Amino acid sequence: xxxxxxxxxxxxxxxxxxxxxxxxxxxxxxxxxxxxxxxxxxxxxxxxxxxxxxxxxxxxxxxxxxxxxxxxxxxxxxxxxxxxxxxxxxxxxxxxxxxxxxxxxxxxxxxxxxxxxxxxxxxxxxxx
Amino acid sequence: xxxxxxxxxxxxxxxxxxxxxxxxxxxxxxxxxxxxxxxxxxxxxxxxxxxxxxxxxxxxxxxxxxxxxxxxxxxxxxxxxxxxxxxxxxxxxxxxxxxxxxxxxxxxxxxxxxxxxxxxxxxxxxxxxxxxxxxxxxxxxxxxxxxxxxxxxxxxxxxxxxxxxxxxxxxxxxxxxxxxxxxxxxxxxxxxxxxxxxxxxxxxxxxxxxxxxxxxxxxxxxxxxxxxxxxxxxxxxxxxxxxxxxxxxxxxxxxxxxxxxxxxxxxxxxxxxxxxxxxxxxxxxxxxxxxxxxxxxxxxxxxxxxxxxxxxxxxxxxxxxxxxxxxxxxxxxxxxxxxxxxxxxxxxxxxxxxxxxxxxxxxxxxxxxxxxxxxxxxxxxxxxxxxxxxxxxxxxxxxxxxxxxxxxxxxxxxxxxxxxxxxxxxxxxxxxxxxxxxxxxxxxxxxxxxxxxxxxxxxxxxxxxxxxxxxxxxxxxxxxxxxxxxxxxxxxxxxx
Numbered sequence: 092x093x094x095x096x097x098x099x100x101x102x103x104x105x106x107x108x109x110x111x112x113x114x115x116x117x118x119x120x121x122x123x124x125x126x127x128x129x130x131x132x133x134x135x136x137x138x139x140x141x142x143x144x145x146x147x148x149x150x151x152x153x154x155x156x157x158x159x160x161x162x163x164x165x166x167x168x169x170x171x172x173x174x175x176x177x178x179x180x181x182x183x184x185x186x187x188x189x190x191x192x193x194x195x196x197x198x199x200x201x202x203x204x205x206x207x208x209x210x211x212x213x214x215x216x217x218x219x
Numbered sequence: 220x221x222x223x224x225x226x227x228x229x230x231x232x233x234x235x236x237x238x239x240x241x242x243x244x245x246x247x248x249x250x251x252x253x254x255x256x257x258x259x260x261x262x263x264x265x266x267x268x269x270x271x272x273x274x275x276x277x278x279x280x281x282x283x284x285x286x287x288x289x290x291x292x293x294x295x296x297x298x299x300x301x302x303x304x305x306x307x308x309x310x311x312x313x314x315x316x317x318x319x320x321x322x323x324x325x326x327x328x329x330x331x332x333x334x335x336x337x338x339x340x341x342x343x344x345x346x347x348x349x350x351x352x353x354x355x356x357x358x359x360x361x362x363x364x365x366x367x368x369x370x371x372x373x374x375x376x377x378x379x380x381x382x383x384x385x386x387x388x389x390x391x392x393x394x395x396x397x398x399x400x401x402x403x404x405x406x407x408x409x410x411x412x413x414x415x416x417x418x419x420x421x422x423x424x425x426x427x428x429x430x431x432x433x434x435x436x437x438x439x440x441x442x443x444x445x446x447x448x449x450x451x452x453x454x455x456x457x458x459x460x461x462x463x464x465x466x467x468x469x470x471x472x473x474x475x476x477x478x479x480x481x482x483x484x485x486x487x488x489x490x491x492x493x494x495x496x497x498x499x500x501x502x503x504x505x506x507x508x509x510x511x512x513x514x515x516x517x518x519x520x521x522x523x524x525x526x527x528x529x530x531x532x533x534x535x536x537x538x539x540x541x542x543x544x545x546x547x548x549x550x551x552x553x554x555x556x557x558x559x560x561x562x563x564x565x566x567x568x569x570x571x572x573x574x575x576x577x578x579x580x581x582x583x584x585x586x587x588x589x590x591x592x593x594x595x596x597x598x599x600x601x602x603x604x605x606x607x608x609x610x611x612x613x614x615x616x617x618x619x620x621x622x623x624x625x626x627x628x629x630x631x632x633x634x635x636x637x638x639x640x641x642x643x644x645x646x647x648x649x650x651x652x653x654x655x656x657x658x659x660x661x662x663x664x665x666x667x668x669x670x671x672x673x674x675x676x677x678x679x680x681x682x683x684x685x686x687x688x689x690x691x692x693x694x695x696x697x698x699x700x701x702x703x704x705x706x707x708x709x710x711x712x713x714x715x
Contacts, residue, residue: 107603108543114496115536115560201548202556 093119094213097140099131099157100124100175101149105198109144112202118210128157135167142212144196147176147187155190162191171212235273243273244458250282251454255447259290278457482514483524490528497536497560498529526567533561542606585609586631591621591649592667593639597690601634604694617641618649625659632701637668650685661711663704667692683707 096113100106106124113120123138125131128145129152135143143161147154154174161167173194174187184195194208235243250265263286270279489510493499499507511521536557544550558568588610592598602612613628615621617639625633633653637646644652646666653659666687668676676687684707686700 103599103602104543104606105546108546111536111539111543115557117497117500199546199548202553204548 093121094142095121095123095138095140096209096213097123097125097131097134097138097143098175099126099128099143099149099154100146101126102146105146105200108200109205112200112205113209115202116206116209118206118213120209120213128152128154128160131157132160132164132167135161135170136164139166140170142209143170143172144175145172145192147174147178147183155186158187158190158192173208173212235275239272240276243269243276243279244461246272247276247278247282248454250286254282254286254289257289257293259286262286276461278461479516482516483520486511486514486516486521487524487528490525491532494528494532494561497532498562529561530563530567533557533563536561539607542609587611587613587628588632588634589613589615589621589625589628589630591615591618591633591635591646593617593636593641593643597636597667597692601692608694608698618644618646618652621649622652630662632704633662633664634697635664635666637666637672647679654682661708663701663708665697665700665704684711 098106098109100109110122110124113122123134123140125134127149131143131145132152134140145154145158154176158172158174161170161172168191171193172191173196174192175196175198176183176187177198179197187195193212196205196208246265246269250262250269253259253262253265263283266279266282266286269276269282273279486507490507493503493507507525508521511518516524537554540547540553540557541550544553547553557563585608588605590598590602590605590612592601592614593616598614598616602614605612610632613624613630615624618635621633621635635646635649639645646668650664650666653662653664661682661684664685666676666685667690668687669690673687673689681687684704686704688697688700
């Protein structure tokens, strides 16, 4: 059964790039996309994903608001969330961990690094 | 008669040059001349030459058949002229000695061995008392007999008391007719399968009909001279048939080429689908191979195609990544990762490097496009294609939305739908709004219209920097239009 990743990202190019990388990883993954935090919270409840990649700067509702909501909800609190952000300062990193993110991944993206991180939290191996 | 198999066997022989074919034809014409003169050996020599030059020429056998028949008739005519059928031999020409290499009436039908002058013949020379009926020449058969033809003497002897009547003289052209019949049948069969093509050659069925008529006419006792004329006519028609056969062969070859092209296209499409995200899975590779086998694509061609598709898909992925390089931490690491994803070897990469580099140069930033479309799918699909073509694309969902963005982005082009829902301005009205603004009135503006809107646009007065493209958008057409409008814009700039 394929694993589900929820990507909350407002930038279309970034969404395309994550999709581009995941499709070429040949891992059995379904990617669900949300364009803001509000959509992400809604989709997380609906789809119960195995992992969430959350951009912290988004319109309507940002990641800083969405992640605590997910962590308060019994239905979604166990889902690992990776903060997917351009903010690379140490205090930002500490803050993402504070609100319940398991990792702080700084953009721009490196395909192999991102895939390694995804594999780690989905407990998957990339096909040979 | 398995004509099809025989023709397949002919088709399997090495191709004969046009020059040899022509030379073979000349030999057969000479053979005909010698035959008429009663010089059967020279006639055979010429036929033998023709067979060597063009083993695929089916008429050579017909000539051998004719020679044997004429010779036989001549032999019969010498000792017992009264019993002989009307032989078509000039009386002035001395007949060859009877003892000299008698020829069997039935020719081996295998296409390759030419008839050697000294070849042993199973049938003995006909005895002078041979009031015994000579079997008429067997019709030409392109199919080799499975067992050797029984010699004539092995045939059931006729009871001596019975004075057999000579068999009705077989019309001479019939052997030739029979010789061409398998070929004709094959051509007719091929024509019935294939779409009829216009041809200047006479219909083969017509020629066959004429030959039948000629043979019937001769059988009815037509004078010799008339028969010669008819033979000449038939020879001419046989030449035309040969040409018709050549044409048929060319048509078949062309059809085979077309079929192969179609099969390659089909396989390529399937391969592109399988390779789009990197090396296909094992079962996909097996399916592709099975498909190639089913389509009759040779293995080496399949491998070449596979390599081409792999490198093409890799190249596209590279271009896509390069278009998003600002989002990547390290472009070269990403490109290296892609090389692994597509299993592109370093040699292959180096071989194609110049091509990639050219593409990358071409894909450098070409300008910013303001894409105004209320259709999310069109905006996304077209936007993606434009981005991979090197443009920066800013989407606007309506003309009003575009007006909010236009000042900030200062686009190089505007692509706009004709109609928008929800009471928005139409594309034309948006164009008029821009025309009224001195800051934007000469930005190349292209309307994306449906077919039924074309007439309206064609009749409207568009400026040189304004144009339209029809939906669904053809990228080549769009690029041409964009370049055209850009040129007009540059001309405008240089004029002020």
